Amino acid sequence: MTAMQGRKRVGARWCLPGFLLALAVLAGCGAPEPPSDSGVNVAEALGQAEAEGFARATDPRRFRFPADHGPHPAFRNEWWYLTGNLEGTGGRRFGFQVTFFRIGLSAEPVESPSAWAANAVWMAHFALTDAHGKRFHAFERFARDAVGLAGAQAEPLAVWLEEWRLTGTEDGLPWRLEMAEEGIGLNLSLEPQKPPVLQGDAGLSQKSAEPGNASYYYSIPRLAARGTVTSNGETIPVTGLAWLDREWSTSALGPDQVGWDWFALQFDDGSDLMLYRLRRRDGATDPHSAGSFITPEGGKRALAAGDFELEPVEMWESPRGGRYPVAWRLRLPALGLELVIRPLLRDQELELTVRYWEGAVDVHGTRGGRPVQGRGYVELTGYAE
């Protein structure tokens, strides 16, 4: 579950990110402001490609790895979503988010002698939270799936937009994530600590009652991260934990959701928790909200909307407009979990073509009466005004 999917969930039309901005505005997807440099193209609605011709997620499928780490161009949308908490020498804390979105423009290849012809475009987001320096940086890029500007392949894994890239070695692991822009950088090796977790029904994540309105969704909830962060002119060695979300689909959803709250938490006892709450226009929680609890051994327990209670405990007013609940109380009676989630920084809002909040958090609480703590990432969409 990601920001992008959240955006998709709201509005009469799909709210595709980036250069689909104009549409996104119309659909009220967090009502982002047009970026000041909106020009011939970016401010223009690219328009939604017809679902016709693209594959749909209708039945559970067999996932094969490492092939499924690579692209699924038969589906209209797909993303690679990495978040993580890192620690440098002296306990200096960082958070990062890296997302590669593939957006299919046409199910068919474009017939042209030109190498520039592309039936898909890519958008990537890169955000770094420097808790010590109290700074948050966010960057965005677009490129077409052509002439080597952006693309993805399975073996060895490569997902890239220009020099931003996630790559595997010849043997597969570890993966390397290299991101840099305007003096902010990230260079990490990523080693999965748990096997992929298939979300929803064996990887089929149903978004509404209608068949096909679903995605294929898996996560790697725990990757050991090691490398460097560059911030403020300094390059700092770091270690930490990352989370990978992968999703692909060709779905179209109902008009009644306005946004959502997504949580990916990693506890110090080795267990992990993912859950999302879809917010309806009337403020209620959508019944398709869901989640999963992953044991240290990698076992999964599915969570339904009724299994958890979320309560904001602190609101943060964005200087760019909108109020975000940035701290939460979370109760999962079935697991005996009672948690308080607090952000590393209040302002972890990405002011990009679509504005949303995605930030590193700390978690404290109890599990069955015993103290438990952890770190994680929270994504909040639909609050921007």
Add this chain to the structure above:
Amino acid sequence: MKILLLLAWRQLVRQRLQSALTLLGIALGVAVVVAVDLANESSSRALERTLDALTGTATHHIVGPPRGFDEALYLRLRLQGVRASAPVVEGFIRIGGETWRLLGIDPLAESRFRPQVESTDEGALRRLMVEPGSVLAPPRGARHADAEGRMVAEAGGRTEVLRLAGTYRSNAGIDDLLLADIATAQTLLDRVGRLDRIDLQLSASQVEEVAAMLPPGLHVEEAEARRGHTEQLARAFQINLRAMSLLALLVGAFLVYNTVAFGVIRHRELLGTLRAVGATPHQVVMLVMGQALLMGTLGTVLGVLGGLVLGDVLLALVTRTINDLYFVLSVREVTVAPGSLLLGGGMGVAVTLLAAGIPAREAARVAPLTVQRRSHLERRTGRGALIGAVVGAPLILIGLLLPQLAERSLLAGFVALGLIMIGAGALVPLLVAGIGAIGSRVVRGVLGRRAVRGLSAGLSRSGIAVAALAIAVSATVGVTVMVDSFRVSVADWLEAILVGDVYVAPPGTVSSRVDGTLDPSVVERFRALPGVAAVRGTRRVEVMAESGPVSLLAVEAVSHTRDRFTLLAGEPESAWQAFRAGEAVFASEPLAFHRRIEPGDRIELMTDRGMREFPVAAIYRDYGSEAGVVAMGMSIYRQLWDDPDHSSLVLYAAPGVPTDTLLANARAAAAELSQTLEVRSNEAIRSVSLAIFDRTFTVTRVLRLLTVLVAAVGIFGALSAMQIERAREHALLRSLGVTPGGLFLLVGLETALLGLVAGLVAIPLGVVTAEVLIDVINRRAFGWSMDLVVPPAVPLEALTLAVGSALAAGIYPAWRMARTPPALALREE
């Protein structure tokens, strides 16, 4: 004071014809100035807008060889962090008989570069990217699409069906661009794998860094420099137009002065009476000025309105010329520039007041009774003629010397032209007096002597009228001689360069330019054609020189080629040898002029192997490009540029093969090729070139016509007033026994004499004007030299025009005079 104003008004109303003519004169003068200025302004703004859209917010461009460069460079730059960059493929296609600039872009790289244009159609961008051949058009371009959104276009000689992905709107008024995805543009413009340029936003410190990443043959160019170059081209043309409008202004001003001043002189009795009954000099001046202001304002308003209408007509002509010669541009409406209206309006009112002010002051200063006496006035005017000559002669001298002093200044040329004209105008009254004095001694016969004496006797009236007519006619003569000289030179030049029999080229998008390409296989096809003795290929491309882009002409240096170049400077034998050996290049005359190149100098050009220096062996005549051309041998071009293509082919007929047969064979061969080619005889090329030449001067012709019209109206006004004025004198003649026919003859003769004097002055003045236009203005604006050719008919035409318009203007007054019963005319006293 109220009475005075009432008086002024009544006077205007009573002399309806006079008033109407004055108004018409002022209005015409103002209209011409306003119209030319509006057309100029509108076309420069449109040019600016288009350049804005093309440049966008780029600070620099990476440009390279004529056919573009490897697209892989773009990815390399991006990966090395040059992210403020956007690839561009650019060219021309034709839709519905109109040439459009097609801009191929990567929409995802564009946002920061071209913010002035945005599409309003949902999903247009997606269609642009996934539907090959789809374009974004401005609303007026969308009209060419059928119900399914298809448009038939010609691109590089092929017919393609485009799809309209949507329309764009532009808040900057851009409507002559088609936007396409870069993949579509590469396909349509035959650029697969290549880019024409990469737009960049760089800080000063990054320029070197980026330049260091480029392979040889490519370089970073400042956006301003590139833009300035295009603007400069069109500017020379606009300056010439402005010169024409200034001529119109000059004639218009003379005319306004003449009519207004004459009106004042005419009413000197009234003014004298007013002074006699106690009006102060100040009141008299106010009366005259008030009247002039009223006329000036009315005439100016009419003129500005007329100028708006006329501006529309001129704009169409101006735009066509710019398209023919410089740049694909569409200007659909006159941009009403307040500056243009102010210029014309200000001129109208200011000159009117000036023209009224001088005689008004004079009338006010003289003692009440003297002012009524005619003889005094004529005496004063006689003195004025002397003063005019004293002022005029030095003006002419300064005008003749000025271009020598300010050697390259175009402005100095115009100032010189203005000074010569004004100086000559100032000399005219003395000349008229002189002719009158000499004539009265020489001419026999009562009527003849009277007519001649009438010249100098009525100097206050005739002097200025003749001067205005002389200036108008001389402007006409000057422009005619210049255009004719130019045309003769161009025709000679065409004769020299069109040495082949049949010419083959892809259809040009800008008529004066070949910008298509022929690939080598096409050349082989024509070489094998029956009846062909030889095939010579030429390549015309744009390359970078150290001082901006320059046209490069590569020719196969065979023996025929030699005749193609008319060398103006340089030692022909050695120059030709060096050229053929690939050791030297030739520079065209405009290039040599603009960049101050002389034989023996060196010119640096960006080749695919990097910057190279070439010695210039000779300067040759070329009217094909006013920006200038470097000509070199084909073999050296092929060595230094990776470009195997041709721009055009020249076929030479084998002995005994008629051109028509070769033409038919070549057309048949061309029809079998997938690329559309234009196959034309040298005769057809010559006539097309001359047609473009003539079209270029249409606007000049229109202005010339207007100038004469302005002058004729002025002459008519002045003469009819003059004749009406002399009613008493003529009535006296009638009562002394002169028949109406005799009187008609007398007045006619007088008028014809005025015209003759004007014509005689106009011939030398016109030739001098032509000389200045050719040697100073054209040379400085375009760098072209040409031989002054005065067609034998010109002096006769000038005399006919001058006498004819004077007579035309004199007939009505003469007829009226002859018709008026003497008693009635005498009674008016």
